[in-house]
Amino acid sequence: MALPRKQCSSAVKMCGSATVAQRHHIGLQQLEAIAATTHGFLGPNKRPKFIQNEDARDAMLVSSCSRLLECIELDGSVGQLLLETVQAQQKLFHSGTGVLVFLAGVWGRVALECLNRGITVLDIKTAMRKGLEVCLEVCKQSAVGVEEVSCLKLKDCKPTSALKSVIQDTKMQHMDVKHSQNLRLTLKHSRHFNFHDAQTENTQKALNDVTHIAQAVSHGCDSSMRLVLKACKLQSKNTENAQNRCLDIQKLVTCLIPGRSEEKSCVLHGFVTLLSVEQASVVQRLQGQALNIALVNGDLCEKYRHVGFNRPGNVVHITDHANMSGVSLEERWIEDVLRKLHEFSIDVVLVSGTAGAKLKDRVLGANVLVIEGVKNSVLKDFSTCTSAVPVSYVTQIDENCVGQGVTVSQQRDFSGKNDLVAISIVTASTSLVTAVISSSVSAKLQSLEDQFWSCAHRLHQALTDGKLLHGAGTTELLCIQQLHQSKQTEMENPQEGVVLELMAEAWMDYVSTLMMNSGSVGSKAEAWTAIAHQMRHYKDAISRDADGAGVYDNVTVKSEAWRRALDLVFLVLQSDTEIITGVSEGENVYRELMYL
Structure with missing residues (x-):
């Protein structure tokens, strides 16, 4: 330039x-x-x-x-x-x-x-x-x-059309809480009901505060901030400390789906990603079952070595063949991987890097779902929720490394171009949520994703700092x-x-x-x-x-x-x-x- x-x-x-x-x-x-x-x-x-x-x-x-x-x-x-x-x-x-x-x-x-x-x-x-x-x-x-900002927004500022629906939903939920409290007035002496009501009211108050703070830092990106608020609401439903109003950025991911209007963008519970039709067929056979999961931190291929690995200096590479029968090292490695997956009944493998093309073809026949390019924060969340232990090499997997309680399903309402199918992977205790961002203009998707992350980080930083500057x-x-x-x-x-x-x-x-x-x-x-x-x-x-x-x-x-x-x-x-x-x-x- x-x-x-x-x-x-x-x-x-x-x-x-x-x-x-x-x-x-x-x-x-x-x-x-x-x-x-x-x-x-x-x-x-x-x-x-x-x-x-x-x-x-x-x-x-x-x-x-x-x-x-x-x-x-x-x-x-x-x-x-x-x-x-x-x-x-x-x-x-x-x-x-x-x-x-x-x-x-x-x-x-x-x-x-x-x-x-x-x-x-x-x-x-x-x-x-x-x-x-x-x-x-x-x-x-x-x-x-931020408390003062929340009060000012509540008194003085009118919400934009994109955020108005979120605020109305929050108010309706608050009215439902009040109504349920009135129905239980006869049980007001029960310490159990009093604790539940107080916890629900605290959670609702926190969501109200977050909504007004989000409106203050939306910077004109109302549609993206609406998705962020929905993500915050989903996280609060699936966390033990629901009254904590902080948005957890580490448990937030995005999935871009071209070919659909921007109004179809939404937030879903769990990890949502796009897969090929062949991989989606595996999901159809696995959905509705409690599955085992393995986590691989690195590439899933025979030649991958972890960071810091030093090859022995006195070893000379002669041939790719393990023996004279013509079986290559890669083929033997693939057989070892398939044997490991079958031995521990592993149905889903999340990989932070890439997977070898030959291995991906072979695992399809074994009804094993391999997903590449998964963020480390997602691996960490699944590790916490399923007790799975991430490994550098799939051949290191033993019974202590396998996680349990994972379910997969197709999201039939979402489909991208080039025959890509959206699927979700969920555990019962996870607070991981995915923002599904769509646009009929493919060139605009990256910009919409940047807007979403900008809104999410502005809200997260506002809640972390506890104070804001006039803009x-x-x-x-x-x-x-x-x-x-x-x-x-x-x-x-x-x-x-x-x-x-x-x-x-x-x-x-x-x-x-x-x-x-x-x-x-x-x-x-x-x-x-x-x-x-x-x-x-x-x-x-x-x-x-x-x-x-x-x-x-x-x-x-x-x-x-x-x-x-x-x-x-x-x-x-x-x-x-x-x-x-x-x-x-x-x-x-x-x-x-x-x-x-």
Whole structure:
């Protein structure tokens, strides 16, 4: 992908006495240019992009920074550093990548402007670190508890159409609980009924709280958040600690089914996956029975060796044949596997890796269901619920490794393209649930799955943190206010105020882009005017009229995204500086640079 490169016209003075004439910080310019391509992903009204893969002759609809950066060709170290930073954020939180990339671009522009004004690299880094600390302190002071958010959503905010059905179902269940309590008034002295009623009421209250918190962090993805709430409700039904309102991400999986409308998406109990017609025929013969299960953590093939395995150095490989009769090592291994499966009456094998093609064909005739690519969290859940012990090699299986009490069934209401059939694997005590995500547009499935995981992690993080930040740019406006106030205080270095002012302008750029993407303004100029007007109403706290229109963000996710963005800018700034100045060991300027 060709990236535009802006040119710096003035000489840059940095690192004390080191002066660079007519040199360009290409890395910072590239960072800003790449970040500019993702501005359409900010806010609830995202502008998706179609990415066409000429080699595979297909296309993908992307609506997140992480997917876009993975799909495009990023030449150079700056693009790779940005991609790795975004992937680290995405892997941990599944959200916050949009603000990370945007801030990396605008803060890179701030650093570049500071260099053009003759501010040293050390002063830039010191002032920008102080600016970040000011913003993080704003987050700490302005965060609100999730209980308060739940009460505010209950009193002030009207639910969207997609979430309204979930809230109505919750209210109806609460009425049923009250009705059942009235019918049992004559038994109110029984400690058993009192305990049951209290537990049911606590569970219902927890679900009510989660529903309103989910509405606050849905960020416009109401359909995906509706699935998350249904998953949370299913988990609460199948767990001993039902009154605990936390969503268990580790017991949540997805199954993508193309060719069906998005309205058919739902949440099912257990592990749901797509299988071929041949494998589905095995399910038909096994359903309705209590089955034995084995768990394999790795690949199910003869040549697989676990991580850390070292082959003996003094062994020379001669032939693939075990003897002169022509039986290969793979064939003999398959016979050993089938003998093991038959010996312990194993009906289902879950494999975290891949299975050999020949083995898959042979187990079909033995009525054994082998499922590949199972997440480790799913293996762990089945291990807990069935007492099965995961093994690295199927030949290690003994009677202590086999789990019991598994049932399989076909989901006849769901069928994908290419003759794929949906099946479910369930145990009685599992709280594992699967979100079945469908779409008539195959290119949109990946985007819908990303939305679901983003909603699930935002809700999970909100319940884990116990507090939220006002969204829709409200917290960022407070950061602008605090940066302006910090600039007015006495400073040892007068250039620090210049850097803080530029950081405040970067936040203005972020909020104005957010307002434009949400459709509240038509241009950047109109957005800046609205921001200036709004700032006049901000004193020391957030007013009820400026609470982000009922939108909230995660504290930890936002703070970590800001830190990663600034660290990336400093890393690119240091790399550019070393390239331009040719810093060598022993020079005084070397101590001013950031070490990895």
